[in-house]
Amino acid sequence: QVQLEQSGAEVRKPGASVKVSCKTSGYTFTDYHVHWVRQAPGQGLDYMGCINAKDGATHYAQNFRGRVTITSDASVSTAYMELTSLRSDDTALYYCVRETWFYGDWGQGTLVTVSS
């Protein structure tokens, strides 16, 4: 079955960076895009960006452009999301998703806490 296993919770200080991994299994990694979605505490779902796992092409949401980098490594079927210049309002759950047009398969989420 399709699984997306994300890295563990992270705590960072303002101004730092964080890199979250999303190890996939149960499907051919390069056949699908991986998307990243953020959810701040008690808030809704925000698309951050995505990567075509076949050719590495990326798209980023305007709100995150310049601070987010999404990469992938097909040799280990893993996608990564790095967010820089962290602020307190970046405290959130970060989800990776396998995209099949819609979002059928989600990772368990990675909590990133930004606090001084």
Add this chain to the structure above:
Amino acid sequence: DIMMTQSPDSLAVSLGARATIHCKSSQSVFHSSTTTHHLAWYQQKAGQPPKLLIYGASTRESGVPDRFSGSGSGTDFSLTISSLQAEDVSVYYCQQYYSLPRTFGQGTKVEIK
């Protein structure tokens, strides 16, 4: 960007009663290549990632109870729970997958009255 607007923000319904959530997109999400509306509904229970309920505006994902149904066309869509069960207490989101960036409605919290 396509803006998605849900109503109401919250809904309290008696057990066994019908619950309906509305979602409006700022432009049509009908995709000519698939001849379907690229509109999905998700259910998110506390402490869990969202779960896909409906795609193509009205197609239930495998394993989703048939009390959940989606309808609509053009820019106006709805999710109906025909007979609310206790386990349906959740936040529900609509999403367009017509174009990037993918966008979600703000969510509708469904509770038991």
